[in-house]
Amino acid sequence: MSCFSSGVVSAAIIALGVLGAVAGGGTARAADAAAGKQVFQSQCAICHSDKKGQNKIGPSLFGVVGRHTGSEPGYDYSVANKNANLVWTPDVLDKYLDNPQKIVPGTKMPYAGLKNATKRANIIAFLETLK
């Protein structure tokens, strides 16, 4: 019985911790580059490298924050991405990763979007370390 109840208590503590992480997710301070790296590995790395000059199915994302759309040397962009005329600021990246087709209509990036705002903030915090 005591074992059971302490399990309930620790489950409640874990739940509170998760709630706290979600509640804090909206602020820039809470963005966690280490957590973002893990999401990057599972969601983006199949198509994107985080290494300079390494283009895969998609362009290298080394130095992407602050770079102009369609400017990675040696990568064969779609006309849509090439001519999007945006700068990849954290704000533009956040909207793009939520719904790529909305920000760059006609992009050839086959990715439906990452709906979790905390995960997006964390990925962007990770991308900001790539310089």
Ligand code: HEC
């Ligand atoms: C299935 C493959 C695939 C996945 C998964 C994918 N991408 Fe892409 N991505 C692409 C392709 C292909 C392009 C080039 C789009 C074009 O030229 O229209 C691209 C383009 C981009 C660009 C524009 C870069 C530039 O230089 O203009 C960014 C930013 C980007 N992806 C970020 C991400 C992030 C972050 C993730 C993970 C959340 C991700 N992508 C997941 C294939 C993918």
